[in-house]
Amino acid sequence: MHKLFFDNDKNNTLSDMVAWASDRPRKIPYVEEYTDDMGLWLVKDEGIYLMSPTDERFVDKKGTKNKVVYAKGYKPTKANRDTLWDKTHDVSPDDFAEFIPLTGDQLRRAKNGYPIRIELSETQLNILV
Numbered sequence: 001m002h003k004l005f006f007d008n009d010k011n012n013t014l015s016d017m018v019a020w021a022s023d024r025p026r027k028i029p030y031v032e033e034y035t036d037d038m039g040l041w042l043v044k045d046e047g048i049y050l051m052s053p054t055d056e057r058f059v060d061k062k063g064t065k066n067k068v069v070y071a072k073g074y075k076p077t078k079a080n081r082d083t084l085w086d087k088t089h090d091v092s093p094d095d096f097a098e099f100i101p102l103t104g105d106q107l108r109r110a111k112n113g114y115p116i117r118i119e120l121s122e123t124q125l126n127i128l129v
Contacts (some may be wrong), residue, residue, distance in 0.1 A: 001124070002091045004042075004071040006050050006116040014050070019059050024054040029097035040110045041100040042118060044092055047084065048074035050116065055101060069117070071118075091120070093123045100127055 007012040017040065025034045026062040030042055040050045049068040052058035057066040076084055100118065102110065106129035110116060 001121045004118040026053040045095045
Protein backbone atom coordinates (compact mmCIF):
# COMPACT_ATOMS: atom_id res chain seq x y z
CA MET A 1 0.00 0.00 0.00
CA HIS A 2 1.31 3.45 -0.93
CA LYS A 3 1.00 6.26 1.59
CA LEU A 4 0.71 9.84 0.36
CA PHE A 5 0.97 12.78 2.75
CA PHE A 6 -0.39 16.22 1.84
CA ASP A 7 0.77 18.88 4.26
CA ASN A 8 -1.62 21.64 5.23
CA ASP A 9 1.27 24.09 5.35
CA LYS A 10 1.71 27.44 7.02
CA ASN A 11 0.27 29.13 3.91
CA ASN A 12 -2.95 27.11 4.38
CA THR A 13 -3.04 26.29 0.67
CA LEU A 14 -4.82 22.98 1.28
CA SER A 15 -7.30 24.58 3.70
CA ASP A 16 -8.02 27.34 1.19
CA MET A 17 -8.40 24.81 -1.65
CA VAL A 18 -10.95 22.78 0.33
CA ALA A 19 -12.91 25.93 1.19
CA TRP A 20 -12.78 27.05 -2.49
CA ALA A 21 -14.11 23.70 -3.72
CA SER A 22 -16.86 23.71 -1.08
CA ASP A 23 -18.39 26.85 -2.57
CA ARG A 24 -18.38 25.74 -6.24
CA PRO A 25 -19.75 22.93 -8.42
CA ARG A 26 -17.42 19.92 -8.30
CA LYS A 27 -16.64 17.80 -11.39
CA ILE A 28 -15.92 14.13 -11.80
CA PRO A 29 -12.67 13.65 -13.77
CA TYR A 30 -12.82 12.70 -17.48
CA VAL A 31 -16.60 13.20 -17.85
CA GLU A 32 -18.96 16.15 -17.99
CA GLU A 33 -20.64 15.21 -14.72
CA TYR A 34 -20.82 17.01 -11.42
CA THR A 35 -21.26 15.70 -7.91
CA ASP A 36 -22.81 17.02 -4.74
CA ASP A 37 -20.14 15.15 -2.80
CA MET A 38 -17.36 17.23 -1.35
CA GLY A 39 -13.84 16.28 -2.30
CA LEU A 40 -10.72 16.99 -4.30
CA TRP A 41 -8.97 15.41 -7.27
CA LEU A 42 -6.00 13.15 -6.68
CA VAL A 43 -3.83 13.45 -9.80
CA LYS A 44 -0.80 11.48 -10.93
CA ASP A 45 1.11 12.77 -13.92
CA GLU A 46 4.36 14.63 -13.43
CA GLY A 47 4.28 14.17 -9.68
CA ILE A 48 1.31 13.36 -7.48
CA TYR A 49 -0.91 16.12 -6.15
CA LEU A 50 -4.35 17.23 -4.98
CA MET A 51 -6.23 19.90 -6.91
CA SER A 52 -9.61 21.57 -6.84
CA PRO A 53 -12.30 19.68 -8.81
CA THR A 54 -13.94 22.90 -9.99
CA ASP A 55 -14.27 24.36 -13.50
CA GLU A 56 -13.08 27.68 -12.12
CA ARG A 57 -9.48 27.04 -11.14
CA PHE A 58 -8.41 27.54 -7.55
CA VAL A 59 -6.55 30.78 -6.88
CA ASP A 60 -4.47 30.94 -3.71
CA LYS A 61 -4.02 34.00 -1.49
CA LYS A 62 -1.01 35.11 -3.56
CA GLY A 63 -3.11 35.08 -6.73
CA THR A 64 -1.58 31.90 -8.19
CA LYS A 65 -4.16 30.17 -10.40
CA ASN A 66 -4.57 26.40 -10.59
CA LYS A 67 -2.49 25.91 -7.46
CA VAL A 68 -1.96 22.29 -6.48
CA VAL A 69 -0.71 20.61 -3.30
CA TYR A 70 1.92 17.94 -3.96
CA ALA A 71 2.25 14.79 -1.90
CA LYS A 72 5.40 14.88 0.21
CA GLY A 73 8.25 13.57 -1.92
CA TYR A 74 6.25 13.65 -5.19
CA LYS A 75 6.78 17.27 -6.30
CA PRO A 76 8.95 17.61 -9.40
CA THR A 77 12.23 19.33 -8.55
CA LYS A 78 15.71 19.49 -10.06
CA ALA A 79 16.97 17.28 -7.24
CA ASN A 80 14.54 14.39 -7.93
CA ARG A 81 14.14 14.60 -11.71
CA ASP A 82 16.08 11.35 -12.16
CA THR A 83 14.04 9.37 -9.60
CA LEU A 84 10.53 10.88 -9.64
CA TRP A 85 9.27 8.93 -12.65
CA ASP A 86 10.15 5.60 -11.01
CA LYS A 87 8.64 6.70 -7.71
CA THR A 88 5.33 7.77 -9.28
CA HIS A 89 5.31 4.69 -11.53
CA ASP A 90 5.45 2.54 -8.38
CA VAL A 91 2.17 4.14 -7.28
CA SER A 92 0.59 3.62 -10.72
CA PRO A 93 2.03 2.93 -14.17
CA ASP A 94 -0.71 5.12 -15.65
CA ASP A 95 -1.47 8.80 -15.20
CA PHE A 96 -4.83 9.39 -13.54
CA ALA A 97 -7.22 11.85 -11.93
CA GLU A 98 -9.55 10.46 -9.29
CA PHE A 99 -12.25 12.24 -7.29
CA ILE A 100 -11.44 11.79 -3.60
CA PRO A 101 -14.57 12.27 -1.49
CA LEU A 102 -14.29 13.86 1.94
CA THR A 103 -16.80 13.31 4.74
CA GLY A 104 -18.18 16.27 6.66
CA ASP A 105 -15.73 15.64 9.53
CA GLN A 106 -12.79 15.29 7.12
CA LEU A 107 -13.82 18.48 5.37
CA ARG A 108 -14.01 20.39 8.65
CA ARG A 109 -10.60 19.11 9.79
CA ALA A 110 -8.96 19.94 6.44
CA LYS A 111 -10.39 23.46 6.57
CA ASN A 112 -8.92 23.76 10.09
CA GLY A 113 -5.40 22.92 8.99
CA TYR A 114 -5.14 19.16 9.37
CA PRO A 115 -3.08 17.36 6.69
CA ILE A 116 -4.62 14.79 4.36
CA ARG A 117 -3.15 11.30 4.15
CA ILE A 118 -4.17 8.92 1.41
CA GLU A 119 -3.34 5.24 1.44
CA LEU A 120 -3.90 3.45 -1.83
CA SER A 121 -3.38 0.11 -3.46
CA GLU A 122 -4.80 -1.45 -6.60
CA THR A 123 -8.02 -2.28 -4.73
CA GLN A 124 -8.22 0.11 -1.77
CA LEU A 125 -8.31 3.81 -1.05
CA ASN A 126 -8.25 5.18 2.50
CA ILE A 127 -8.50 8.90 3.21
CA LEU A 128 -7.32 10.12 6.61
CA VAL A 129 -7.70 13.72 7.73
